[in-house]
Amino acid sequence: MLELRNVTKVYNAGTVSEQRLFQDFSLTVEEGQFVAIVGGNGSGKTSLLNIICGSIPIEAGDVLVKGESILKWKDYQRYATMGRVYQDPSAGTCPNLTMLENLSLADNKGKPFNLRRGVDRRRTDYYREQLRALGLGLEDKLNVKMGSLSGGQRQAVALLMATMTPLRFLILDEHTAALDPKTAEVIMALTDKVVREKRLTAVMVTHNLRYAVEYGDRILMMNQGRVALDRAGEEKRTISMEDILTMFNKISIECGN
Secondary structure, three states: OEEEEEEEEEEOOOOOOOEEEEEEEEEEEOOOOEEEEEEOOOOOHHHHHHHHHOOOOOOEEEEEEOOEEOOOOOHHHHOOOEEEEOOOOOOOOOOOOEHHHHHHHHHOOOOOOOOOOOOOHHHHHHHHHHHHOOOOOOOOOOOOEHHHOOHHHHHHHHHHHHOOOOOOEEEEEOOOOOOOHHHHHHHHHHHHHHHHHHOOEEEEEOOOHHHHHHOOOEEEEEEOOEEEEEEEOHHHHOOOHHHHHHHHHHHHHHOOO
16 A cells, blocks of 8 residues: 655745645555546646655655655665656666666666676566567567667557566556557557556556546546545546546636646
8 A cells, every 4th residue: 555644745945936736635545556647737746756756855744655654765665666657758768778688677676786797698588578468579679779669669668667577566657648649559558458467556647538537446636736536446437538528627727727
């Protein structure tokens, strides 16, 4: 279980541009849930992910996993059981390294550093099988540099890399936003498959309202650092695109957008 407890986040504190985004904000994500988060710009979606991942500090509150505070954990401690896929397909991978080298780096996450080769050629067949499962024809491109792949191919590999080692949580930061519609559909289908097969707890921020409705078992709509809508289980399954769009537009009008 992932919990944000009484979190307060202030940007530009003590200046004329001070913004108090979260004030005593609390949220619980049950183990195994796939949560889709939507909301307008400035609603707190990405800040929420950054707080979970420890990318930004908070002024008050706590972040807990199974009741244990992870607020003061180092990055390597958090990411031992947490994977993140970013909006930019180039993030999270090394463009000047081959796909084999990138996969080897991901495969070694959490393992001790020592004077051994970074690439274990004995794992090549395993990597090839993992790539074949993506259905994108990447299994024969292990020696191609990541920077030579298309955005969709890189995002698919980034998803694979993020989930290669045992995880508790998968954080998806608008990971289809930079892709063309056809490729985005492929990546979303792969995401859903990975989350279900690996039984991950996933938190996905997206601007695509349809994806938020169609995927996952819980939907949150954020507005100015607060949860304006929270539907899970059967309530989530019965919600429609029209319902979400109506509420989204209502909030946008109230906020002057």
